[in-house]
Amino acid sequence: MINQKNESIRKKKKVIFRRTLLLFLFFFAIITASVLTIYQADEILDIGEQKTQAENIVTVKLENIQTEMSHVTTDLMILSLNSQLLKFWDDTTNTEIMTSISQEFLTTAIYRKIYDQVRLINDDGQELIRINYNNGYPAAVAKHNLQNKKDRYYFQDAIKLNKNEIFASQLDLNIEHGQIEQPLKPMIRIATPVFDKKGKKRGIVLFNYFGENIINMLIHKDSLAKNQLMLLNSDGYWLKGPSPDLEWGFMYKDHKDITFDKYYPNVWEIIKNNEASQFETDLGLFTFKTIYPLLNKQKYPATENFTLKTKDASLKKAYAWKLVYYIPAAVLYSKHKEYRQQAGIIITILFIVMLIFATRYAKIEYHKLHAEISLKKSEANLKEAVAAKDKFFSILAHDLKAPFNSMLAFSTILNEQFDKYDSEKQKKFIGMIYTSIQNTYKLLESILLWSRSQRGTIDFKPKKINLFLLTNETYELLQHSAENKSITLTKRIPENIFIEADKDMLSTTLRNLLSNAIKFTPKNGKISVTAHLIKDANNIPFVEVIVKDSGIGISQEVQAELFDISTQTITEGTDNESGTGFGLILCKEFVEKHGGKIWLKSEVGKGSDFTFTIPLKSDITTI
Template sequence: MELHKRNFEFVRYFLYICIPLVLLIIALLWFLHHIQTNAALSIMKGSERQSVQLAERTIGTVFDILRGDALYLAEHSLMQQWLDTGDPAAQSHLTADFLAFIRHRQLYDQVRFLDEQGQEVVRVRMKEGQPMIMPMEEMRNLLDRQYVQDALAQNEKTVAISPFDLSIDHGTIEHPIRPTIRFSVPVFDSKNQKRGLIVLDYQGQRLLNRLRVLSDLHAGDLWLLNEKGYWLLGPRPELEWGFMYPDRQASRFDHEFGEEVWLSILNDPQVGQWMHEKGMFTYAKVMMAKSPNSVNSEQWLLVSYISPSIMAASMVDFTNDKIIAFIMLSSLVVLLGGVTASYAARRRETEKRVQASEARFRKLLESAPEAIVILEQSGRITLVNKQAETWFGYRRDELVGQLVEKIIPEGFHKEYSRNQEQYIVELQTCSMKEGSELYGRRKDGSRFPIEISLSPFEMDQNRLFTSIIRDMSARRQVEEERQRMETRYRDLVNNLPIGVFRNRPDTNGRFLEVNQAMLGIFEAESVEQLLAHRFSESYCDLTDRMAFINKVTSQGYAKGEELRLKTLKGREFYAALTVAMRKDEAGEIYFDGIIEDISARKDNERQIQRLNDNLSARSQELETINHELESFSYSVSHDLRAPLRAMDGFSRALLDEYADRLDDKGRDRLRRIRAAAQRMAELIDDLLNLSRVSRTELKWEVVSLTQIANKVLDTLRQEAPERAVQCLVQPDLFAHGDTQLLRIMMDNLLGNAWKFTAHRQEAFIEVGCKVNEERVIYFVRDNGAGFDMTYADKLFGVFQRLHDANEFPGTGIGLATVQRVIHKHGGHIWAESAINQGATFYFTLEERK
């Protein structure tokens, strides 16, 4: 019952406050809405009137410019000169001025001069964005045009303005459409005789575009109509220019908005505004010929139209604002009216939050990864978390109410008490491990290293302390492992056979750290003696020291620098230094490096150099001897050719002239002499080729082995056309080398393949290459007689033959020549074969870029 009464009183007072305030808010908002709506409508009307007036002034400004251009051209000095003299040069200059005028003004489609019979005499036209002078054959007589007749009827310099319509060419409307207004001015000579007229075809689309820009700046749609109600600029493109298209004759203003609206606008004053159920119409009548020197009776109508939907939409914002304001104010009233009821709800909510906060605190305390113990100032435990139970092995009820010394080993009670008293004096969060080690004691008596952080807080006017206890066992193990690693690495450095050091690049250059190998290198008796020694005094040449330090400081390191140093006992030795520059925390530069005594290596290098010098001298001597032998061989071979030719020639003469006087045995012996001489000549030719190969200087170039192989095979086919040999030559086979020598090589290799396949019914020869380990290996393969690989080491020797000379003739020098060519090219040659299974000769050449 008490609860229902309290609720009833709450509702009654709530209604007493809320209802009057809500009604007052409604009245104020309705009055404000009425004022704002009327003001907005007035602003809209004023804006539309300004839009129409601005459009009217824009049309007037454009027409003033166009009239001025027409009068300027009519009074042009070149025009007067041409009309008075008829000089063709003056006409040409006038045409050029018209061309420049239309190019720079960019306002007109055409500029024309018509004589008094309406015939075009000068015509300049814009075509595809560029002005051009129309030829005489395209000139037309326009006397039938109304705007020409109106202009010629004037007896003074007045501008006749044509109606605003679309340009028509040969009786049809041009596409794309070109809205056009023509400004025509009669032209008089110096005797005031009318000689014709100037006609400017103004690009009316420019005027319509300017009106569209003005329309975009205001709420209403800006239209331009002629006096018959046809749209020149309308709401939609399909409604415009209705008087020009037979199918759009009904596209007029009165058909769209009714005759009543049209007549009201047409009969009203020059400028007006009319509200109708179909919208708001703001209009102005524009006379095309306002200036005294202009003639045109047509008038236009500028109409700005705002539809009822747009007007309503502009008022929606005011209505929405009032609705939002009503909702906000009403909400505020409701909020103020419910303060009393909400107070109790807030109090109950506060109690719930306190309970939830306590629950979160307990959950956080229990989920903490470290042991948390809350203490009184006397050191008595008031609360522990689950992790404390786990680490120390006690149940919670066994710890609460006990002194904290229960979980501290007896040997650390005094130290803990001293740290706690100091902390209570300072009263700031800190660690109790500073400068000492603490241990915790488990229930079973075992100990483990800990770190304790204390933090004070007030609760129920009592000062408590939060102790966060961290198990340091894992950290202690890491620390011990780190110390073991440091010891292991220190032993490793000391056991290295090369010197390891650290020093500073100052004037003294004293060592900061050294390993044991450094003592032996510098013949020091102890580490202390070496650390006290000035390293700068160990350089045999101080300039070497400065150059070395400058190199390290400039590029940050030096690798394998060889220097002459001396030990503490004065013995000089060669050392290789590798150093890296470093900076310490203070920004001071120091060097870390290694040093190696390379005196023995230096001695070996000097001995090797002496041996190399001796070897080079012996090689030079051998090369000289080889050149002398080659020259001797060439000379002997060359000198033997003459007597051999004589022997062969005289033997042939004896056979030809005295054969009938010789018996068969004599003729046989002469033939044997000729055969031996010819074989000796062939042998000498091969020796000369071999010598020539050795003496020839290489001319490096890109050589097509494919082309060379095809030429050699063609020659072989011509020499033995009866043989059917299948030849396969890999295309685009290129190499770097001497063309002539490589031709000699291919002659011998392919000649051998051709020779040793002579007894095959289906002979086959292949030339190609393969890539192995980034090397190009060329090969010549055949399926001929082959050879025994047991004798492969004799294959490339001079006069070495592996077949009977009667079966396969030859001198035994060809493959030696091939080997000599390949060796001169820095390559290598070898063969693979089996008896009666063909042979493959592989060779490489030096690869040059």
């Protein structure tokens, strides 16, 4: 008695625990999902703010560079169109005019403070005026120190230009006496031709612009952005990089391989082939825009009527920079760890509160629902058991009655009137009894097999099977039945198609479908079996097998009941062949056991197609 009581208490505690767990999980899942949703929204908002900030930084820096280059071209045009310069070409010996022009050039260098040199060069390449910046102390170079620059590329390219055309070199490092000047001096040479009053080209005005001004624009006050704002040339070399060691690789023979592409290969492909974009990779967030410093598509108020020319063949490629703002993934998601820690604390507190609440609630609800659950469960089990019993005995009684009646009738005749019949007649009666016994045995065997499948006592042993060979074996078993009705059996199955299945179950399925096809196909009919590989909506591979016959077909009403045990229908074949009514039911059981499906397509008088699928395991090679 005590043991029974303890067992009852133990079961009650177990039920309380389950109910508590379910209630807890339900409410905890809802609240946890809400908390996580809020924090996920914060994370998304944080990422969105960083993306917006990145776009704003890139846009502002791009505008700053464009504005700076606009001022440079404006200065160049002002000096090239100087009225004193026009007078000078009429009298190149006039020292007063020369002094005035030199002073104008000097004034530009003094107040702008962005030009290393400002020069006037005649059409023979001879320097007429050269203003050197001299580390903040601009001065004109004495006449006897002026040089001829006719062999320099910038003169040769600039002197070829027409009116209103501007030459610009690449942004690179200044070279003195064949060596890169130290400390490094980034430089752009910008020039335009000058003409006399008659429109004759007389020389060029040339600026050596301090490229460091552009580099300095990219130094951002935000510490996070300090090493993330980069400037690349059209070949992917850093002009301004995360560290000085990576910059100006194209200027050094042993640094030619130091490119953005080497460190970020997939990223560079996107940046190189697009004007502007913002995208995220495993490395982090990249925001970039393309700068055409002097290209007339980016208009400047004072220079929109001028055209950029470079010594490179491709204008767009030669003078395009990529302004890139890079936020590493660790920085991009740095706040997410903080958010998740906060969410973890809140969820832990909620966990404890909800666990207490769920425990108390479960204890109250247990006594109220326990009786109802037990009653419903008992009622359902009883109904299911009664229905199964009634169904089984109804089928069994119905299907056994006919063959037993037949056997009783013929055996009675033989028992009472054996001597009245000749041996031929006796053999006929005995053959009928034998056939009836065979059919009854098949029925009992099918019922037993179905019963075992319902109880789950049939061993399911899938293994690698050659479908072609298995179909051959089935054909050999049924060949005689087909030949008796002059039915042609064909198959279209690749010889090397393999599946993983229980051989007995699959053989039974094929045998039942082919037996039915033979049974309901008239003489001289045709039956075929085909198989091929398919994939379902989830891209899972299956083998689809189709058994097609030219038989009498099946009505829509009968089709709806073929796989239902509770509405079992037995129909004689075209030669009065008998059946058990369990064949298709077993086929359905076995196919579904493999995780497949079975269905049919049929019209009365036009034959039937029975199709079933078997999953193809990933380690099985087929076709």
